Amino acid sequence: MKMKQLQAVIATLFLASAAHAAPAFDDKFRQLDELLPTATDTRTASGAPGHRYWQQRADYRLRATLDEDKRAVTGSGTVTYYNNSPDTLSYLWVQLDQNMFRADSDNRRISTLPSREAWQVRGNSGGNDGVKFDTLRSTLAQRGFEGGIQVTSLTGSDGRALRHTVNKTMMRIDLPQPLKPGARVSFNMAWTFNIPEANVVGRRTGFEKFDDGNDIYLTAQWFPRMAAYYDVKGWQNKQYMGDGEFTLEFGDYDVQLTVPADHVVASTGELQNANAVLSAVQRQRLEQARSARKPVVIITQAEAEAAEKGRSKATKTWHFKAKDVRDFAFASSRKFIWDAQAIKSGNKDVLAMSYYPKEGNPLWERYSTAAVIHTIEQYNKYSFDYPYPTAISVNGSIGGMEYPMISFNAGRPAKDKKTGELTYAKSTKYGLISVIIHEVGHNYFPMIVNSDERQWTWMDEGMNSFLQFLAEEAWEDNYPSRRGEARNIVDYMRSTNQVPIMTNAESTIQRGNNAYAKPAAALNILRETILGRELFDFAFKEFSERWKFKRPTPADFFRTMEDASGTDLDWFWRGWFYTTDAVDISVDGVTEYTVSSKDPEIEKAWARARKQEEPISITDQRNKGMERRVDRFPELKDFYNENDDFTVTNKDRNKFNETMAGLEDWEKALLKEGKHLYLVDFSNKGGLVMPLIVEITTQSGKKYIERIPAEVWRYSPKKITKLFVTDEPIVSLVQDPYWETADIDVSNNAWPAKAVPSRLELFKTERDPATGNLMRDAKTRLAPVKTPDAAKKAE
Numbered sequence: 001m002k003m004k005q006l007q008a009v010i011a012t013l014f015l016a017s018a019a020h021a022a023p024a025f026d027d028k029f030r031q032l033d034e035l036l037p038t039a040t041d042t043r044t045a046s047g048a049p050g051h052r053y054w055q056q057r058a059d060y061r062l063r064a065t066l067d068e069d070k071r072a073v074t075g076s077g078t079v080t081y082y083n084n085s086p087d088t089l090s091y092l093w094v095q096l097d098q099n100m101f102r103a104d105s106d107n108r109r110i111s112t113l114p115s116r117e118a119w120q121v122r123g124n125s126g127g128n129d130g131v132k133f134d135t136l137r138s139t140l141a142q143r144g145f146e147g148g149i150q151v152t153s154l155t156g157s158d159g160r161a162l163r164h165t166v167n168k169t170m171m172r173i174d175l176p177q178p179l180k181p182g183a184r185v186s187f188n189m190a191w192t193f194n195i196p197e198a199n200v201v202g203r204r205t206g207f208e209k210f211d212d213g214n215d216i217y218l219t220a221q222w223f224p225r226m227a228a229y230y231d232v233k234g235w236q237n238k239q240y241m242g243d244g245e246f247t248l249e250f251g252d253y254d255v256q257l258t259v260p261a262d263h264v265v266a267s268t269g270e271l272q273n274a275n276a277v278l279s280a281v282q283r284q285r286l287e288q289a290r291s292a293r294k295p296v297v298i299i300t301q302a303e304a305e306a307a308e309k310g311r312s313k314a315t316k317t318w319h320f321k322a323k324d325v326r327d328f329a330f331a332s333s334r335k336f337i338w339d340a341q342a343i344k345s346g347n348k349d350v351l352a353m354s355y356y357p358k359e360g361n362p363l364w365e366r367y368s369t370a371a372v373i374h375t376i377e378q379y380n381k382y383s384f385d386y387p388y389p390t391a392i393s394v395n396g397s398i399g400g401m402e403y404p405m406i407s408f409n410a411g412r413p414a415k416d417k418k419t420g421e422l423t424y425a426k427s428t429k430y431g432l433i434s435v436i437i438h439e440v441g442h443n444y445f446p447m448i449v450n451s452d453e454r455q456w457t458w459m460d461e462g463m464n465s466f467l468q469f470l471a472e473e474a475w476e477d478n479y480p481s482r483r484g485e486a487r488n489i490v491d492y493m494r495s496t497n498q499v500p501i502m503t504n505a506e507s508t509i510q511r512g513n514n515a516y517a518k519p520a521a522a523l524n525i526l527r528e529t530i531l532g533r534e535l536f537d538f539a540f541k542e543f544s545e546r547w548k549f550k551r552p553t554p555a556d557f558f559r560t561m562e563d564a565s566g567t568d569l570d571w572f573w574r575g576w577f578y579t580t581d582a583v584d585i586s587v588d589g590v591t592e593y594t595v596s597s598k599d600p601e602i603e604k605a606w607a608r609a610r611k612q613e614e615p616i617s618i619t620d621q622r623n624k625g626m627e628r629r630v631d632r633f634p635e636l637k638d639f640y641n642e643n644d645d646f647t648v649t650n651k652d653r654n655k656f657n658e659t660m661a662g663l664e665d666w667e668k669a670l671l672k673e674g675k676h677l678y679l680v681d682f683s684n685k686g687g688l689v690m691p692l693i694v695e696i697t698t699q700s701g702k703k704y705i706e707r708i709p710a711e712v713w714r715y716s717p718k719k720i721t722k723l724f725v726t727d728e729p730i731v732s733l734v735q736d737p738y739w740e741t742a743d744i745d746v747s748n749n750a751w752p753a754k755a756v757p758s759r760l761e762l763f764k765t766e767r768d769p770a771t772g773n774l775m776r777d778a779k780t781r782l783a784p785v786k787t788p789d790a791a792k793k794a795e
């Protein structure tokens with residue numbers, strides 16, 4: 001710390017703080033207008049749907065049969081498409097996402113892994129490149145699997161065939177007459193496809209094989225779905241390559257699913273024919289569940305275990321209806337245990353339900369339905385009341401995938417092969433609760449706030465991961481959340497090879513970090529550090545309410561958050577969403593000032609004390625006690641040997657009195673205030689501007705925090721000097737004491753600098769003399785070769 005005395009008036013300090021100017025000025029607060037689309041009457045500048053907002057609609061009446069022997073689905077049905085746009089359409093695009101599973105799809109041709117490094121996982125043996133058994137199995141199975149959808153018929157409402165062209169994962173239907181604004185068109189289709197094995201070739205859908213001969217079917221993308229047509233995009237023409245999820249229109253569904261008679265079906269929608277497919281006991285238990293405070297078992301584990309021993313050749317047809325959903329998925333198996341519990345959502349009753357095989361217990365019976373209910377309770381607080389009649393969690397081998405009202409969630413205990421004992425890791429337990437919260441949470445984003453997933457992964461995954469974090473916080477203290485806390489994104493923010501959050505879904509590298517974790521952390525920082533909870537929660541809820549059952553774009557979100565919080569956040573969106581900059585704010589230096597009293601008695605004594613604080617020079621130290629000439633001949637001493645430079649003279653006193661006479665009373669008061677003034681230099685090394693959060697500790701041990709808005713960087717984005725005024729001397733100062741800004745280097749955050757404590761392991765260098773000792777290994781050729789059986793016994 002440099003000590004200086006200030007002779008100037010306090011006002012000049014404020015000038016000093018703006019004196020640094022960066023050579024190339026990079027305005028971090030430049031408005032986003034150049035990046036955001038111009039507001040229209042469909043999407044306003046405030047971020048709300050405009051007075052001419054429109055969206056298309058598609059209603060589906062479908063029938064499908066699950067063929068358990070062939071592991072195939074055969075379907076047929078009618079789609080009614082409503083053209084609510086102001087445009088005349090001469091063709092329709094339909095999504096055939098099953099075509100991603102064709103051996104010749106872009107996904108398969110581009111390859112399953114993106115890089116040489118991803119393939120060359122170091123194997124266990126010999127230092128050769130390795131590849132996981134799973135990876136090679138998938139690669140080979142993908143080549144052999146006859147996936148993809150066969151459209152076997154496509155006719156208009158008059159029964160005549162419709163001309164159509166399949167382009168990879170999409171199909172264009174040419175309309176005999178152009179579809180006018182406000183008009184609707186119906187067409188009929190029939191199709192069939194082989195179901196992929198989820199663990200091997202499937203993604204987001206497929207079957208899982210069990211050793212007992214049964215399957216669990218998690219069935220999705222199982223019918224031709226209308227592609228989205230909307231105001232800022234026209235037809236969403238991005239093919240399904242595997243990463244970018246789905247962009248769909250809302251509609252009503254009437255679906256009849258024919259499955260083996262001993263299967264249980266969990267599905268989007270409400271069951272219409274319980275009498276035909278459920279036993280009297282099951283119906284009665286389901287009725288109990290509607291008023292229970294804990295999950296009620298509809299199918300017990302014993303009943304499921306009995307069912308999985310059979311294999312009915314007969315079939316049953318389950319009939320479901322769903323209103324205002326953008327998709328429809330179902331699960332089917334005879335292995336399912338089933339439990340249910342009702343929850344109030346606003347004025348609606350929602351039935352939370354779970355379906356899982358015995359292999360899922362004891363985790364699933366304890367946590368699944370509880371997690372579904374917890375999700376609805378928590379998400380309702382921050383967005384809107386869950387509007388659908390059911391919310392379902394199904395256990396299968398799909399790691400976590402969402403559909404309207406129904407989600408597929410992996411995660412089971414481990415079974416000891418010898419004892420049969422079931423245990424589970426901490427990560428399995430919390431992983432399961434988290435994945436259920438996440439996938440059920442997707443009902444809100446994007447199943448209801450229907451963002452374009454194929455364009456922007458972060459809009460649903462980031463917002464959902466953020467709310468997931470809030471829900472996890474409400475589950476238990478110290479919940480091991482992976483994403484949401486600012487500190488959890490630091491490693492990623494420090495890494496190289498990033499793309500901005502505003503990157504298309506198919507081009508987003510490090511998807512988990514960039515589309516889930518970073519936006520979740522950014523929104524949490526916006527809530528806790530930038531806006532505060534009250535303003536943030538109001539604005540986020542406003543966005544959710546504005547866009548439920550509609551399709552928002554990123555601009556609608558950015559604009560609504562600013563509009564509803566009354567805050568210009570362009571700098572925040574620009575930095576966090578459009579760049580790969582990180583937060584690294586450094587405390588570079590501190591200068592302390594106290595105000596000069598102008599009184600020569602005080603000031604000269606002060607200057608003398610400073611002089612005496614200077615270290616004694618090495619020469620003076622060594623010359624201490626040396627006899628000098630003036631000691632030997634004292635007559636050589638005069639006035640200057642008695643008085644130092646700091647002696648107060650009457651001239652000084654007169655000058656002081658004159659000065660004081662010329663000062664106003666308020667000016668005199670300031671001289672006596674006794675304040676301590678600090679000029680603190682901060683530099684922005686990471687690129688992102690953020691608020692300064694400065695924890696100050698003063699001499700008496702008092703600690704307090706000053707929060708300075710990010711706009712402190714507006715005139716000088718790289719380096720600033722900030723004035724702090726305190727009543728007593730500052731002994732230390734820490735920038736971002738709670739790690740709330742995701743600062744990637746905290747070693748430069750403190751004054752005085754602090755050492756970062758860490759542990760160093762000492763170890764011996766050892767060369768194993770046995771390694772590579774062929775001579776010794778060869779001697780064991782006389783020992784018996786161990787067969788796998790012998791090895792097993794020895795275990």
Ligand SMILES: [Zn+2]
Nearest residue numbers: 438442461464
């Ligand atoms: Zn997700």
